[in-house]
Amino acid sequence: MRNAFSELRSEKYELRAAGIYFPYFIILIPYFIPMNYDPQKIEKKWQKKWTAEKVFEAKDDPPRRLEGRGSDLAPQASEKYYALVEFPYPSGAGMHMGHLRSYTAFDVLARKRRMEGYNVLFPMGWDAFGLPTENYAIKTGIPPQTATKQNTTNFRKQLQSLGYSFDWSREVNTTDPQYYKWTQWIFLQLFKAGLAYKARVNINWCPKDKIGLANEEVISGKCERCGTAVEQREKEQWMLKITAYADKLLEGLKEVEYLPEIKAQQENWIGRSEGAEIEFPLVIASLPASGGRSVAIQLIKVFTTRPDTISGATYLVLAPEHSIIEKIKLQIANYKEVQEYIAETKLKSDLDRSSEGKAKTGVELKGIKVINPATKEKIPVWIGDYVLVAYGTGAIMAVPQHDERDRAFAETFKLPIVDKPLISFDEALAITGGKKTVTYKLRDWVFSRQRYWGEPIPLINCAKCGWVAVPEKDLPVKLPKVEKYQPTDNGESPLSTMTKWVNTKCPQCKGPAKRETDTMPNWAGSSWYYMAYLLSPNAFKNPVSLATWNLELDKLSYWLPVDWYNGGMEHVTLHLLYSRFWNLFLYDQGLVPVKEPYQKRTAQGTILASDGAKMSKSVGNIVNPDDFVKEFGADALRLYILFIAPFNQAAAWDNHGVLGTARFLEKIWKIGIHVGTSEARVSTSDTKVVRLLHKTIKKVSEDIESMSFNTAVSAMMIFINQITNYKLQITNEDWQKFLKILSPFAPHITEELNSLLATRDSLLLCQQPWPSFDPSLIIEHTFDLIIQVNGRVRGTIQAQKGITQAEAIELALLQESIKKWVSGAPKKVIFVPDRLINLII
């Protein structure tokens, strides 16, 4: 890209406008010819002004609207509007196109809402805990705190250069101890409510690096750093009982306006299914059944959604991890073989277990059988890794006749496939004594990380008292400074090496005790950040306590729920679910006034590289927003990212595309400079301009609401093209209306051009009311009547609106171009009022 682009264009304009006709005036140019369109200059100028006048700061106690200031679209005085975009992880690479797309769209929304008279909150902050910063620290020794500071400074500068109307006075940072003291406090509420517990769970383990890996660090079953195959290893982890909220999380979806695909993903993730638990008695195979009187040594409970198929169940399959195996090992004839299979399974990662395609593996538990409670037949019992221990009861009744997977397994191991009649749900329960139950795919949330760069889990382990919460007055439990950021050889958090920090006193019995060294996952700080923006400075300054929190309830009540939340599609399962879970929990505790935190949720589509591939650092096809701001200005870049495609759709970036929106702004600049001069002032606009202006106001107003920014920009281009192409007259008042609707999209150029107008007052453009349109000016009195003969278009004529079918036929038949297609009276006529007439011959 060249630097000369804008200079060249503007230079030419200046010569034409000023010099050509009156050469003597050239020396006077600096005096009354306004400057060229120089985005660099005007954008900084207005950004400074907005900041100085604090125009984007939301009021917790908003003043009443001035009388007569509102348009007819304006809401009641002091109505709030909370527009939220996902706060970024401030990576060293800076802002990317995904941020640009989301933030620009919501800046348009926020600016429009302010102009409509709402008290708007549009905040920004940093989700700054995370692996890249920690890995950077491991590599360079630079403390994550330092790197984060640099990165947020850079990121903030980038965001400000785009003219976003964020309320920077409310900026938050999840890694600030004054922030995470509240994250820790919320965790303690969960702990005290019995929703946090320790359990042994599988984690991804790299045997070479000897560390536990986050799922994000496992790339197709291999360690991201060294490429070694990842193993599963059991480790004690803190868990949050999100499953206790499965039904509430599902129910809550009915009350909110999420995009249908987002709702579907949440539902899918929770994965509720109704079915039955049925017990199968376990018997020794060698003993004769003798009329069903053989003695059951155990009962195996299975979960099924199809109890009606039970007569066709010809065998049972247990998950290899099923706890009953250990209990009945003496009865299993081939226990050694079974043990080997279990050991094999343990080594496999989840990915291995599913990536082996459809090939089913398993081992029969010889020496035992179960009795099918419906048929009373003895059927064999197998273990197989296609049955998951974590879902249902970890055991299934296999019905190869009705289930594809059971059929595959039966075919592999030559097990009987029988065609038995179905029975009703109720009948099946009656015969077998089964119980209706509900299961979920949703698993409890693994909340521990053996990492440095996260919130310390504020718990203390005492030999006498067990796990004890750190007292509120001692929060935050701050991250201590460490020498090395690496996890230890046995996979513990680097905090575990800080013996001084680890060894402490039990808050209850004052005896010697140890701190928890695990930290919280990334998702913790972002699970409540929409509330953090609402807290007063006191909440951050003062010690953490219920009383301090309760002082904030008024603000939470005023602002919540978030009216509209936007972010990436990649966060609509975990982050969205986790934060809804915390909110629901806090609601139950009386600590939050609303059940659902987000009233509406949308997601932007991905911006791809120009060849349609994903932008990625390793491929080197990343484009940097900074370059475009520098070259074409923030306004042109903002317009292009909105114009590129429908908001929720993936779109390929095109470097040339910005030229189009830059040219559009150039045209606007020329008109604006012209309209602003006293010679150009007219008392009325051309009728054509007025009509089109009102149509455009309507279109842009509606398109912003439906996130159709691309067509909104297109409508404004059409308006400008009409003025330029036909040299139409426009008054200062009408021009200002246009500048107003453009201002959320291109806030800098519009402020600048507005300042040239005779109609300007002391207010900034962005503080003025959103223009309303006059419906009477939009209604057309004529329309183009489409004339079809036998369904084919043969011509159009201008006609008065409201004409009858008879009039339309008469008009049509007068046309020379129609006459030649029609001979005699039409057999049939289809008439669509104010649109078309179709003559069937």
Place this chain on the structure above:
RNA sequence: GCUCUCGUGGCGGAACUGGCAUACGCGCGUGGCUUAGGACCACGUCCCGCAAGGGUUAGAGGUUCAAAUCCUCUCGAGAGCACCA
């Protein structure tokens, strides 16, 4: 494999409720601006045809006076879930 979404010029895309397909922008072409040009201005730009006209929304069929839009199948792309009983 299953579920969802989608397929329109050289490219990004527009088309309300089934009613003139290709708006707007990029790119490209021709000409102008007595130098140059990823600048600006004018005109042109789906295909066949001199024209009248005909064809065209991934492909094939269907419903309808009328289909990019509704239905069926095939092909292709993207996203999500991936053995959830």
